Amino acid sequence: YVGPKTPNLGYKLEEFLSLVEVAGFEVAEVVTQFGRADTRFYLGSGKAKEIANKDFDVFVAYHSLTPLQVFNLERLFRRKVIDRVFVILMIFDKRAGSLESKLQIELARLRYELPKVKEYLRRAKMGEQLGFMGAGEYVIDAYYRHMVRRISTIRRKLEEIKRGRAMHIMKRKEKGVPEVVLTGYTSAGKTTLFNSLVNENKLVDGRPFATLETYSRALDLWGKRIVLTDTIGFIDDLPPLLIESFYSTLQEIIDADRILLVIDGSEPLEEITRKVETSVKTLGEVGIGRERIIPVLNKVDKISVEKVRDIRRGLEKYFTWFVPVSALTGFGIEALKAVLFLQVPGYDIIKASANS
């Protein structure tokens, strides 16, 4: 179930529904709230009552819910109520492989649940019957304390891992191998492009967040070696809680010599410009200026020459050029390699001519 009406949701709703499915749910029905919503319930009270009588297991809200809204809806529906943040956490949880990303997710999850448990605790202290969650004040209090302790343990462990990684990056820098990182929105074709650049067959499953950990391979460009790294993609309305967790692991991006920003050319022009704008802004926030970004227009096999021209005009504000490629057919891949050869710093001429 998805909640109130938001203008221009079209594309985003589709993306959200696919996230809900990737998280392991089957969507029974999409409910739209047209009238005014009651902020305590997220939905209008009439709509909430109507939903309460329907047949479903979990109510999923498109937006982020406040702890009070979750509390109120769960009590009304007598079923589990989750929101966008939780859906993304579920997906991350499934995909996490390394200890670090497991810890990051556990931390995000605890921080997400903490205010909710606090709300339950507050209610329990007031002597309220909590029905759904069942537990009494003592149990909730113990759980709350456990969460707080666990959060500080995880923070400490993550700090250690981060120090270790910083060392690792420093060593690589000392060796002088430049690093190029792939980024872009989910489904733009990052994994496919990665594979075609390094001639590998890393699983492309076309679903959001196939890539949670960063994944690196060396690439030899006519004697010039670079390290190419695939990263988790951007996603619309990523909850701040997760931005913090994930962008902190993206030290790799921050330190990279060049960023390949993969753009899905098959999307409508407005989508393309919106996504490029968000990407440029997000990268800017972590200190990456446009001069370090190499824009790559992917999926050109699906679009006309006119569309490429329109995209070029549409993106002029952000970039005066981009490399058109098709990661799928291989079109433009050699040109992209040439751009990398020219743009990535650290070219060792003597070594290259010795190799050729």
Ligand code: GDP
């Ligand atoms: P990621 O989420 O950015 O890693 O994207 P993927 O590499 O998983 O690709 C998402 C979907 O787009 C997959 O179904 C790919 O087969 C498809 N795709 C990727 N590159 C191209 C391309 O150049 N042309 C076409 N037509 N499809 C592509």
